[in-house]
Amino acid sequence: MKIVNGVDSSYLKRSVDAGTEEQRIIVKDIIANVKNAGDKALKEYTLKFDQADLSSLLVSEEELEAAYEDVDKEMVAIIEEAAENIRSYHQNQLKTSWMVTKEDGTILGQKITPLDSVGVYVPGGTAAYPSSVLMNVVPAKVAGVARIVMVSPPNADGKLPSAVLVAAHIAGVKEIYKAGGAQAVAALAYGTETINSVDKIVGPGNVFVALAKREVYGDVDIDMIAGPSEIAVLADETANANEVAADLLSQAEHDTRASAVLVTTSQVLAEQVSAEVEKQLSELPRKEIAQKSIEDFGLIVLTETMDLAIESINAIAPEHLEIITENPFELLGKIKHAGAIFLGRYSSEPVGDYFAGTNHVLPTNGTARFSSPLNVDDFQKKSSVISYSEKAFVLNGQKIAAFARLEGLEAHARAIEARYKNK
Template identity: 60%
Template sequence: MEWIKDGNFDFLKKRKVEAKEEAQKSVAAIIETVKANGDKALKAYTKQFDRIDLESIRVTEADMSEAAARVPEPVLAAIKQSAQNIRAFHEKQIPQSWTETVEHGVVLGQKVTPLDSVGVYVPGGTACYPSSVLMGAIPALVAGVNRVVLVSPPQKNGLIADGVLAAAREIGIREIYQVGGAQAIAALAYGTETILPVDKIAGPGNLYVMLAKKHVFGDVAIDSLAGPSEIAVVADETANAAWIAADLLSQAEHDRLSMPVLVTTSQTFGEQVEQEIEKQLADLPRADIASASVQSAGKIVLAANSNEAAEAINQIAPEHLELATKDPYALLPLIRHAGAIFLGKYSSEPVGDYFAGPNHIIPTNGSARYASPLGVESFVKRSSIIEYSDAALQANGQAIAAFARFEGLEGHARAVEKRMKGAVIHG
């Protein structure tokens, strides 16, 4: 891992993955082909990219039942408990409609309405991510979205991973399509003969999925443009070096481009963590990926004190942040930019990935400076409510008309003045 001892954070400029023009053109072509050819294009791309001849795009109820039966009972129990935890957390986020009456009988407020339809993308192919099903779909269900659709690429056997279907079945998702990649995003955005379009697309994916989401944004809403996973750990000499090394590797194993960062006030502790990482890589199943991540993007930032450590974190604005210090709550108020914050020595990052309840779809690439984790508010919209009484308009009409004329909008001014008693109407 590279040591940062001079406060130089130029490495942050390199963490954003820039897509090559070839990839962007490829995604644009896929989207246009799906728009033109619908299901035929989806099947052709699935054969081209996944080496699978799809007989049916939609997953059947029988497929779901058979998949759930193949999942080990302890895993099904974990999925069930995780779903309960995630739902309980997100139910506390439900925004409320409200109105209030102020002077002159003016009524103001907001109406909160769930989106009509949402598509959740779940990565697949060679992997199985039931946690992504729960994190992507449960907030939409809690928000009251009537139609929640799931898409995920099939595995080599031609079916979506058993765990993904089991998780979807557990939370009541029944509209599922076994397509992935940019073609799945196009289908969700524009529709095909089988898949009706949705209002918003959520969920992580590879570079081509991210580029497709970027391409369709505006025709449909998206949650975010997610980049490689990140973890930053602030730890002092009271932390356990082996535990911290394991936490850093838990994100390094995601992707060769993942960024694991340790921020510490102790050089000795940093060296201990570095040694532990090398030791633990020796028998990590995904050691080739994790090792590439550690070598290319792994950093150890040496801070003079806790204030400097917090400022380092605020510059990084990490997706995941662990505060593994003697008093993490003393450090917490200094943190301004982080997606999810884990406090104390037992709050390992995977606790949040799978089980605790808060969402694991979190801003990356420094976007925690202005963005939030996926939540219920991601799947609702607000309408403003405005009612002016006659008395309110008479009291405020002249000011409104003056404002409108100052902006050169005479029609706006007249629309108010025609309702005002004794006003001079200019047309």
């Protein structure tokens, strides 16, 4: 890995894959076709893109039962425990409606209401991501969403991966459909004969899924447009080079555009990690992907002081940040920008990916400067509550009317003054 002194965060910025003009046209055509032809279009696209000839889009009870037979019972138990950890963590994020009564009798408050329906997109293809199911579904359930719909592209045999179905069942999904790509996003947004539309769409996908989510945003809400994965490790001389290298590669194997960065005050650690990454790369099953990621977006940043190291971390605003120092909690307060923060030697990034309970749907590409991990708030909405008292109205009515006239809105002012006339 390349070692540099200090860092210009722009070195690590990867442009968001906004797709080509041709891809955008394809996505718009797919959405229009699904809006017009419904299930027929979904099945045609599934045959074209996934080589699956479907008689039904809905996953049956028999398929769910078969999935449980296919997944090892010990693995089922692990998924159940992970789901409970995620549920427990997100339960702490719940907020309640509130109201306050002022001295003049005015009541002001906020009413929190769960969304009626949410669609969860789960990537398919050669990989299966049951963890993605849990991370997107469980917070929605905790928030109180009544209807959660899952879509995922089937394999050529017309089935979804068994582990994905088991995770969906454990998480509490009642509607699961075999549909992927931009066509599935369109179905969730606008509905078909089989799939009723939803209010919000969450979950990662390829460039066509991302473009479709952008296209339907406004008709429905979306979570975020996720970029390639990234990790930054903040370490001092107490860190273990073998472990740090393994953590860096845990993200590099995701994608050729994934970013893996070590920021350290130790020259010795920097050199050891660089050598260890090369050694471990040769033994990885996804070596080609990880190597390309390390070559293009891998970096070791050497700083003279820990304060400069933290400055570099805040400039990067990483999706995942591991702090592996002698006293990691002492540094936590200085971290301003990071999606998820892992403290200490045993808090390796995959702990959060799968089991600890925190959400692994995180802001990428520096957006941790202004956005947060997927959480319960993403599945609820807030309404203002106003009950103005007569006393407050008499005291402030003319002020309100004057403000309205300042903006040239006479009818606003008269709506206030009508109540004076009727007293």
